[in-house]
Amino acid sequence: MIKINDLVKVYRTEEVETTALNKLSLEVKEGEFVSIMGASGCGKSTLLNIIGLLDAPNSGSYDFDGIEVANFNEKQRASLRKANIGFVFQNFNLIDELTVFENVELPLIYNNVKSSERKRRVNEILERIGIAHRAKHYPLQLSGGQQQRVAVARALVTNPKLILADEPTGNLDSKSGNDVMELLTELHATGATIIMVTHSSYDAKFSSRIITLKDGEVVSEKQNEHKVDL
Ligand code: ADP
Ligand code: ADP
Numbered sequence: 001m002i003k004i005n006d007l008v009k010v011y012r013t014e015e016v017e018t019t020a021l022n023k024l025s026l027e028v029k030e031g032e033f034v035s036i037m038g039a040s041g042c043g044k045s046t047l048l049n050i051i052g053l054l055d056a057p058n059s060g061s062y063d064f065d066g067i068e069v070a071n072f073n074e075k076q077r078a079s080l081r082k083a084n085i086g087f088v089f090q091n092f093n094l095i096d097e098l099t100v101f102e103n104v105e106l107p108l109i110y111n112n113v114k115s116s117e118r119k120r121r122v123n124e125i126l127e128r129i130g131i132a133h134r135a136k137h138y139p140l141q142l143s144g145g146q147q148q149r150v151a152v153a154r155a156l157v158t159n160p161k162l163i164l165a166d167e168p169t170g171n172l173d174s175k176s177g178n179d180v181m182e183l184l185t186e187l188h189a190t191g192a193t194i195i196m197v198t199h200s201s202y203d204a205k206f207s208s209r210i211i212t213l214k215d216g217e218v219v220s221e222k223q224n225e226h227k228v229d230l
Helices: 044-051 074-084 100-110 115-129 144-156 174-189
Strands: 002-012 017-028 033-037 059-064 085-088 162-166 193-197 209-214 217-223
Touching: 002 044, 017 044, 017 059, 017 217, 033 044, 033 174, 044 162, 044 193, 074 085, 085 144, 100 115, 100 144, 115 144, 144 174, 162 174, 174 193
Parallel strands: 033 193, 033 209, 085 162, 162 193
Antiparallel strands: 002 017, 002 059, 209 217
């Protein structure tokens, strides 16, 4: 699904130039659950942003599901992103003024899905994620763990080819964090392709492969023989 070759990303400010990705290469197959680890500043977020079509590299190639996207402009990236990629963030990124139902509905509005179909799909995903009884609540009325479940529902409602998670348990206590990891494990078991950035070796145990970055390069890649299955 993903083939990345010699990806370079350089951030330039007036004084400094930082090479965040230094000819990084990586492949992810459909149905994998990959963890990306490594020390702070090694390039994890930069890589996830490029994989998620939020940002573009300076050079290198990126084949997403058979399409070369490295040279896509913002508009092209946005349309491919909306249709194919779901995001889960550390801070949940829910809109506090909207109900759970409305938050999960948003990506469908962006994708021009009509109202009756939106209603059907939002209700279905809320059931599946186990948060349907909270549909009319607002994010701040929910626990952190429940908010992250809503964020996962929002990421899934468009049936994306790829789910990207950036430190999904970073703001959760260990019980809620574990619940979210079990949810991702369930999704993986039903065929989802997931790429997760994490600092937590505990969370990485739920994934099928662990990739470690250092200074913008892949320094180790290993299948996870100790994968936690439910
Ligand atoms: P990680 O997610 O592993 O902590 P990042 O991808 O955020 O790493 O950052 C990689 C490097 O790029 C770091 O040295 C960071 O300071 C730098 N960097 C990240 N974003 C920017 C930016 N917008 N402008 C300038 N430098 C940046
Ligand atoms: P760090 O990210 O600071 O390296 P980890 O997240 O890897 O720390 O975990 C530290 C300890 O807490 C480990 O012993 C791990 O087993 C435990 N732990 C971490 N997350 C959970 C969780 N969600 N549920 C239960 N135990 C956890």
